[in-house]
Amino acid sequence: MNFSSRYPMRRLAALIISATASAAAFASGVTVQVQDAAGKPIADAIVYVEAGEGQALPKPLKSAEISQKGLKFIPLVTVVQTGSKIFFPNNDRVRHHIYSFSPAHKFDQKLYSGTTAEPQTFDKAGTVVLGCNIHDRMLAYIRIVDTPYFGKTDAAGNVHIDLPAGGKFSVKAWHYDMVAPQPAEQSVGVKGGDAATPVSFRMPMKPPSHDGEPSPFSNY
């Protein structure tokens, strides 16, 4: 059976139109605001969107990078999809010895400089806390999620996440200093088309432990 008999022109035209329509629908999604219990915006919250029942999600994996500069991990908070790699370039003159004791991914990268550390693959959903064996105050958080649709709130507590189409989704919000042990969650009906669906979360937070720095190893 050749192509033209299987797909007459009219059907082919319909296919092209529907492909264009779904590309346009990519402008939709959710615009999420995260606040603490008093209504103050929360920056660096991870927001991610999982499919409702019967919907399949694509798996475009993007790698990420957490560098070390000025005896800090940059950025403090990273989100990746399950199965993604993270690179750990050391941009300091001193060597670092980074590690994780977190069940979602344990590893230990002994003293290294530059880009000599092996990238790590994070293949289990959950939270990983990163530390340095030499510099106790170095701390970073990695949230590994089972979806390619995620983002991190800005200083005003906002993040927009594009979704491929309308439908029923589960929107989740997580922050390393939240009181609840599990992410906050809302089931949201998302319209197709250009308008983003607004979603807001209010999450009780722990008081900052010292100088506004995150509380080390509290939950993990």
Ligand SMILES: [Cu+2]
């Ligand atoms: Cu270090």
